[in-house]
Amino acid sequence: MARSPAGGTAARGAGPWRLLDNWLSRGGRIGAIRLRAVGCALPVRVVVALVTSAAYLTLFAARDATSPNGDVCYAYIGPGAGIALVGSAFAVLAATLSGLLALLLFPIRFVWRMIRGRKAYKKARVKRVIVVGLDGLEPSLTEQFMADGLLPNLAKLREQGCYRLLGTTWPPLSPVAWSSFSTGTNPGKHNIFDFIMRTPNYQPTISSVRIRAPRRKLKLGSYLFPLSRPEINALRKSKPFWTVLGEHGVFSAVLRVPITFPPDRFKGVQLSAMCVPDLRGTQGMFSHYIEHGEAGATMEGDVGGDRILVHRNGDGVQSFLRGPTNGLRADGGELRLPFKVLSGRNGSDAVLHIDGQQIALKENEYTDWVRISFPAAPGMKVHGICRFYLKSFPRPFELYCTPLQIDPDRPVMPIAHPFVYSSYLARKQGSFATLGLAEDTWALSEDVLSEEAFLEQAYDIHAERERMFFDALDKVRRGFVVCVFDGPDRIQHMFWRFIDDKHPAATDEQRARHRHVIREMYQRMDELVGRVMQRVDKHTALFVMSDHGFKPFRRGVDLNAWLRDNGYLVPKGGKRVAPKPYLADIDWPKTRAYAVGLAGIFLNVKGREANGTVSAAEAPRLAEELASKLSGLVDPQTGEVAIHEARTRTQTYRGPYVENAPDVIVGYNVGYRVSWDAAIGKCGEPVFSDNRKAWSGDHCVHPALVPGVLFSNLKLPADEANIIDVATTVLDLFGIQAPAYMEGKSLAEPPSRPPAKRPEPALAAAAAS
Numbered sequence: 001m002a003r004s005p006a007g008g009t010a011a012r013g014a015g016p017w018r019l020l021d022n023w024l025s026r027g028g029r030i031g032a033i034r035l036r037a038v039g040c041a042l043p044v045r046v047v048v049a050l051v052t053s054a055a056y057l058t059l060f061a062a063r064d065a066t067s068p069n070g071d072v073c074y075a076y077i078g079p080g081a082g083i084a085l086v087g088s089a090f091a092v093l094a095a096t097l098s099g100l101l102a103l104l105l106f107p108i109r110f111v112w113r114m115i116r117g118r119k120a121y122k123k124a125r126v127k128r129v130i131v132v133g134l135d136g137l138e139p140s141l142t143e144q145f146m147a148d149g150l151l152p153n154l155a156k157l158r159e160q161g162c163y164r165l166l167g168t169t170w171p172p173l174s175p176v177a178w179s180s181f182s183t184g185t186n187p188g189k190h191n192i193f194d195f196i197m198r199t200p201n202y203q204p205t206i207s208s209v210r211i212r213a214p215r216r217k218l219k220l221g222s223y224l225f226p227l228s229r230p231e232i233n234a235l236r237k238s239k240p241f242w243t244v245l246g247e248h249g250v251f252s253a254v255l256r257v258p259i260t261f262p263p264d265r266f267k268g269v270q271l272s273a274m275c276v277p278d279l280r281g282t283q284g285m286f287s288h289y290i291e292h293g294e295a296g297a298t299m300e301g302d303v304g305g306d307r308i309l310v311h312r313n314g315d316g317v318q319s320f321l322r323g324p325t326n327g328l329r330a331d332g333g334e335l336r337l338p339f340k341v342l343s344g345r346n347g348s349d350a351v352l353h354i355d356g357q358q359i360a361l362k363e364n365e366y367t368d369w370v371r372i373s374f375p376a377a378p379g380m381k382v383h384g385i386c387r388f389y390l391k392s393f394p395r396p397f398e399l400y401c402t403p404l405q406i407d408p409d410r411p412v413m414p415i416a417h418p419f420v421y422s423s424y425l426a427r428k429q430g431s432f433a434t435l436g437l438a439e440d441t442w443a444l445s446e447d448v449l450s451e452e453a454f455l456e457q458a459y460d461i462h463a464e465r466e467r468m469f470f471d472a473l474d475k476v477r478r479g480f481v482v483c484v485f486d487g488p489d490r491i492q493h494m495f496w497r498f499i500d501d502k503h504p505a506a507t508d509e510q511r512a513r514h515r516h517v518i519r520e521m522y523q524r525m526d527e528l529v530g531r532v533m534q535r536v537d538k539h540t541a542l543f544v545m546s547d548h549g550f551k552p553f554r555r556g557v558d559l560n561a562w563l564r565d566n567g568y569l570v571p572k573g574g575k576r577v578a579p580k581p582y583l584a585d586i587d588w589p590k591t592r593a594y595a596v597g598l599a600g601i602f603l604n605v606k607g608r609e610a611n612g613t614v615s616a617a618e619a620p621r622l623a624e625e626l627a628s629k630l631s632g633l634v635d636p637q638t639g640e641v642a643i644h645e646a647r648t649r650t651q652t653y654r655g656p657y658v659e660n661a662p663d664v665i666v667g668y669n670v671g672y673r674v675s676w677d678a679a680i681g682k683c684g685e686p687v688f689s690d691n692r693k694a695w696s697g698d699h700c701v702h703p704a705l706v707p708g709v710l711f712s713n714l715k716l717p718a719d720e721a722n723i724i725d726v727a728t729t730v731l732d733l734f735g736i737q738a739p740a741y742m743e744g745k746s747l748a749e750p751p752s753r754p755p756a757k758r759p760e761p762a763l764a765a766a767a768a769s
Helices: 015-025 032-041 044-059 089-104 106-120 139-147 152-160 174-183 241-247 421-429 441-445 451-475 487-498 508-514 516-533 559-565 619-630 725-733 761-768
Strands: 128-134 162-166 209-212 217-220 223-226 231-234 252-255 268-271 286-290 305-309 311-313 316-325 334-343 350-354 357-361 370-377 380-386 388-392 398-401 479-485 540-545 551-557 593-595 600-603 643-648 664-668 671-674 688-690 708-712
Touching: 128 516, 128 725, 139 152, 139 516, 139 708, 152 162, 152 516, 152 540, 152 708, 174 241, 174 725, 241 252, 241 268, 241 479, 241 725, 252 451, 268 421, 286 316, 286 441, 305 316, 316 370, 316 380, 334 370, 350 370, 357 388, 421 451, 441 451, 441 487, 451 479, 451 487, 451 516, 487 508, 487 516, 487 551, 516 540, 540 725, 559 593, 559 600, 600 619, 619 643, 619 664, 664 671
Parallel strands: 128 479, 128 540, 252 268, 252 479, 286 305, 551 671
Antiparallel strands: 162 708, 209 231, 217 223, 286 398, 311 316, 316 334, 334 350, 350 357, 370 380, 388 398, 540 708, 551 688, 593 600, 600 664, 643 664
C-alpha cells in the first residue's frame, strides 16, 4: 500500500493549505477570492516549479504523434487511449494576475457572495447531494450478491430508498456514458461517441481534447522559447450540471469523473480523470526492465509498454527512465533520467539510486510513489511520480515501473480546478495517481504483472481515491459531491475470465484460484457505501450508480474483415489482410467503409475523407444497408448471434454534433465485442476469433444488455431511469430548473409543476429495455 510521504499530513497546517481547507469546509461561500490568492501565497519553491515546468512543456508531445502541419499533437487509440499534452507558463501567470485582481475586488465580491449565498439554497429540498460512481457495477451480480447477503449496505439502501436499473448510452462506453451523466444529454449534444474520433486523413485522434502548441517561438542557440500561448481545448460540448449549480451559487466537489480534462471552471473544486495523460504524453506506457530478451514496444499504437535492456555492472545494473520530449530544445530529443540498482547491505535486497535518492527495493513489493525530475534546460525541470515493482534480483534482473505520471504537487499542466487543488490533495494525503487510466491493465495483459500485483496496484489507487473523497465529504457539508471509483471497471475487465466457465482465456485451475476476486471487489464497494451512509443525514440525498454493466468478452468481431468479405473495404496490394495499425494498409480509392475504434463503422465519404468514394447523397442509403446486414450477424463457429443490432447515427442521436459520430453504431451481443485488430484499424484474416487476452470482460455491447445500477436513499417515484436523468435530478433537488438543452427527467418526487422533458427516443428505449 502506498504511504504518504513524511510530513504529508503535517503540511495541512501550513498557511495556504489551511486556507484551502477552510474554503472547502465553507463550501466556497466566502473563500473563493482567497483561493485565487493562494496562488500568490504558495511557497516560493512551488511557484518556481510550476512556472519553470510549464514553460518548457509547450511542445510536450507523444512519441511520433505530430500532425502534417506540425501544430496539432495527435496520438492514437486502441482500448487504452493516448494523446499529446501541452502546458504553459501563461496559465500560472494568469492565475497570479487573477489572484491580485481578486484581492483588489475582495470587498465588493465578498458582499455580493454573502447576498447570493443566502439565496442559493432557498428553493432546495436538500442541503447536500452525494453521488458515488462505481464504474461498471453489473446489475446481475449486484442482485445475486445482495440475495446472498454479501452486500448488506446496498441492500439497506435499497430498502430505505430504492433500486433501479439505469439505462446507458449508445455505445455504453465510459467516456460516452459519463459525458451524458455530466451534461444530461445524448451524445449528439455532447460530442463524445468513443475514445477516438475520425479525421479527414484517416488518422484517428483522441475524442475529448485537442492540443495545439504555441505558433510563435524564439530560438536562442539550441533552445526554443514560446512567444505565444498553447491551446488545450475540451471537445466535450454542452455544459456540465455542476457548472449550472455554480451559476446558482451551489458549491460542488467533482472528483475523477471521466472526461473532465482539461478541468471545468465552476464554483467548486475538481480533479480530472480519464484522458489525463502520463508524463510522456501517452495514456499510460509502463516500462519493463529486463536483462535478457528483446527490447522495444510491447504493443503497437502507443499502448502497452516498453521493454528496456539493462546494462549489468557487477552485481548491479544501470538503465534510465524514458521521459517526455524536450520541447525547449530545437532537436526535440527525449528526456532521460539515469538510475542504477545495487545490492543492499545484506546482499539480497536491492537499492535503487535515482535522482539523488536511494529507494529500497524488495522482490514482489511496490515502492511508494517516487518523485523524479528531468532536467530540461538550465534551471528548469519537469516533475513526475512513479512506482517500482522488483520482480527479480540479482540475477536475472527484472523490474517494472508504472507509467510516469504528472506530479500532483507540481503539475506540468492543469489537472485540477483550481490549479492548486491537486497540490492541496498531495500535501494533505501524499502523492497519488493522476493518470486518467491509472490501473495498468496492459501490464497484466502482457504478463509483466501478475494478477496479485495488478490487484494490489488497483486497490492502492482505490484507497487514494477514498481519502480524497472522504476529505471532500468532511469539508463540503452543503452542496454537491461526486466521486467516481474505477476499480470495479478495471477489475472486471481483467478478471471476468475467472467467473466465466466458457471463456477461452482461463483454465479451470486459474478459475479456481481467482474466482473470488470479483465477489470480494463487490463486497469492498459495499463497505465503501456503508461508510458513506454513516455520513448521510436527513438533509442529504445519496445516489450510488454505475454508468453501465458488464458482460464476458469471449469472441472478437473484425469489422474490417467483414467489410472486406462483403466488398466494402480493400487492403492494399490485393491482399486479404492489412497488418499495420490505424488504417495504414487500406486501398482508399477502392474502399467504401472502414472501422476503427470501439463504436462502429465510418463511410469513406467524398469531401469528408481525403480519398472519399461515397457521395453525400449515397451515404444514408449505404449506412442503412450496412446496419441491416450487420444486425443479427451470426458467428458460424458458435451459432450465436454476434451483433444484437446495428443502427445508423441518424436513428440513434439528435443534436448539433451528430455528424461527428460513426455512420453506423454497432451493438454487440453478450460474449462479443469488436476485435483487437479492428479497434486499431487493422484488417485480419478471420471475421471471428477467440479473445485470449486477460482483458476478458467488457461492456461494448448493445446498451439494452448492459444497464447500470442506481441506488438512492430517496423513494424515487420513477420506474424507469436513464443516466441522462441524474443531472436533471440533482438540479431539481437544489430547486434549479434544468436548462432547455438537457433531455433527462427528474427522478425525485416532483413539486407541483409540469413534468420534465422526456429523454431522446434512443435513450428512452435503452432505459425501457
